[in-house]
Amino acid sequence: MKTIAIYSRKSKFTGKGDSIENQIEMCKEYILKKIGNVEFLIYEDEGFGGATIERPQFKKLIRDIKSKKISALVCYRLDRISRTVADFSSTLAILQENDCDFISIKEEFDTTSPMGRAMIYIASVFAQLERETIAERVKDNMLELAKNGKWTGGKIPLGFISKRVKYNDPDGLQREYPILEINKTEMDFVEFLYKKYLELGSLHKLEIYITKNQLKSRNGIMFEKSSLKLILQNPVYVKATLEVTDYLQENNWNIYGKPDNLHSLLTYNKTEQNIKNGKYTKSLKPKTERFAAVSNIKGALDADLWLQVQRQFDKNRDTFPRLGKTHNALLVGKLKCGNCKEHMLVQHGRISKNTGEKIFYYSCSLKRKSHKKLCSNGNAKAKYVEDLVIQSLKLLATSKRDFIDKLKDAYTSTLKTNKTSIEKVSLEKSLNEKRKQIDTLVTTLSKSEGIEDIILDKIKTLKKECADIEIKIENFQDLAKHEKVKNINLKLIESIINKCEIIDTLTQDEQKEIIDVLIDCIYWYGSGNGKGKIKIKFIGTDDEDSEEVELPDDELQQQMLQFSSSSMSGIKQNYIFSKFF
Template identity: 40%
Template structure:
């Protein structure tokens, strides 16, 4: 038995063309003839163009695809789904990812058949070709922009602000552009950071130095290693000369400016430094960078900038790989209550014995100048947390009682939602019956003066039906959230019970995994530990 989704769309509220109702009926007929139907899910968008995807029911359908709420999607014609090939291809990819078949009746496009799957493959090939063509156009555009040496907007690097400039354009006369304008005080700090890094030899030492000397970012925050690395690797500061030209040439970068433009005065602008994939920003290899001479002056001599890059690379290669030690059970969960920083393991060895304790990261980075909270004995802390979690499994514990009460409240809420849904569905049925009766009256009194009043009444009832359907949809979504919350509580209670019963049989990694599922955070205030259980925000 298959759950069938039907999508229908009409761009205008008119009687011309295939009506929403006709589209749905034709899709239902096709489904009942070709598939073993369990039930239908209907998505209707009236008054929306197929040129864009910003349609309320279409967007709801996309969410339901991700939740795998149906098995087959049917539409009357392909252009009912989309008139945009990219949007259509994205939909096909989403359906494919969730193992949902797609049927378009008019075009006989049916991915449940071999021919339909072949059609889908051809569509995906064209979509890929379009993506590659767009990427090529973007790169060509980047080249054109890079040659101008202007600033394209966004957050300006430390040491610069954005300044408007006006240039002559043959077509439009004066054209407004932007360039980077220096902030002298900030650029002096940038110079200091570069040469201090070369003196100290590591980002960790440079970070500690900035904290000890109370040196902050332009936003008044403390520097950390990631911010410092962004500054130290940014080509915007390097003086564009022959040496840096050869450096980027050796790294196979795409150099948009002529060699003669590397004049020993200006700085560089780099495009395509980063790539965004699945909401993560990834730094591209230098071979993908587009390098051009900017309109601003350079700050750091090329030989010094290159020395910094080489030292960073050397330190990266020497950095120890993160290992999987058998100590530090609560490392991922532990926080310093004094400053909010994470706490890391520090190991010491005395008289043939190994001891470990947790130390605040800010305390370590600032050498005690910004936070001086007492270190925490590691083995005692780990043992304490395990024992506290064991206690929770008893029904007399406060957390167990709290979670159980929460579940009872959610059960009551769920029952209320069911009752409300029942009333709304009853009301919906009554309005539908009323419209049917009025439609019958209208057919008998078309030439009567009463016809316009009947039509007005039908429209009012139809608006009521739309409102009720919206309420039902919202109610279904809220019901889904309620059920999810109930399930979460059941999972937490089961995890706690399983952990308590089996903790002595678990190995280190299994204990760590269990604790990460049960505990939100653990706070250390220098005297005692506070454990925050997931779904229960009071300290234990």
């Protein structure tokens, strides 16, 4: 008895599956008439579009085909398999390699004949053309809505809330669409930011003020330069006047609508989404394609205030010194403040009277932003702390075997699958499903009449959910970085440790490569005059396994030589090193 696989799919998830059941029944009837008594295997994917073959039941179907369990694959229509030529072609190749026929009952295509195979390829080309045409039509529709100043979704700017407005269409049916309305409390804060920026004169000073006073976003996150800049340059806050639109046009913005000194402007078409290596990425579009449209959202700020802020940005941009790269810092990204655990950044110091060279320091980023109110850790002389780390790695080579053995033990003990990896896979699956739902809604939007606002709101909700999931996945990826030991090539590590014997003779780039591989992070505890203690956390260690250590600058080389012959495991002395495990 032949085993026949029936595959059914529908884009929208309803939980009822009526369409899927109908597809299966029609496929069964067709096969029973054509072939007779067979055994059926059913595969159903509900809530997945045809733009991709990343569907759970479809993957299971392919695995069963490769296992030679199936004689023929039957579906209701060709586009149930895929709407993309490349995906369909690869699927058909798998079927042919495993002696599995393909039958589409609606088009009556059958791969048992050469003409049937040729017709299937032709039909798949038109299926892809239809999908791309729909997507293009939806995109054009969205842009036309934007040019008319309608809010099409996305992250709600600070100072606004989203509300749904009801109306009756020409047929008397009640519809809804989203609109932004002013949140007075938040908008007062936005206006405060604009005025404070003009008072202080720079984004850097505004960030310092915000940090010192612990002013946070609606999500409880501290404002940084990037988020402040978005707020201060966004025309959604300003009442559109001729002066505002003239300024935007001078800066390569296309303008739609007439300014009325009442409503604000919405900007569109600044970025585009691309798929690169299977992942969605954003890139900037050419300036000639971006535009701003007079919206149906009431503006909150006077044009004079908004324009003064933009001109201050222009002035700062023209006068800000371009210093270039002045210090190839070895420890950026690795060195953290021992007090607040924030990253330490390089800053310029004075010219040394003795050597005539410019001195550089590592300074706590939170200390700089808050003007010592939230952290007062002392700065680290760049040369001093970098020399300590280099000499530490040089000493590591003398206890190489002990380090490798303990690293191997840690590697073995952490190879087991953990809850984090399972959750990450689950999140990625959920993200893919939501993206497919968005694709499905976009397709529906192009064919719908009168329900565009409802669909757009649903797309907006799904996009927000996708963004939240992406943040969670990024957090898991950050955790994975602290578990590097799971993927360590111990032979490679050993060869790198061998290089530590001559690390002080290597180039800065080579030294940085070694630091990046062997060290997770370094904590700094300043004691004044650029000196202090460091705590090194090597790969495969926990924070509590390291001890604070220091070494006076003038004793560095002598004590290093005295110390280099002794074992470095379990050191309790006042030197630069820490325990490994």
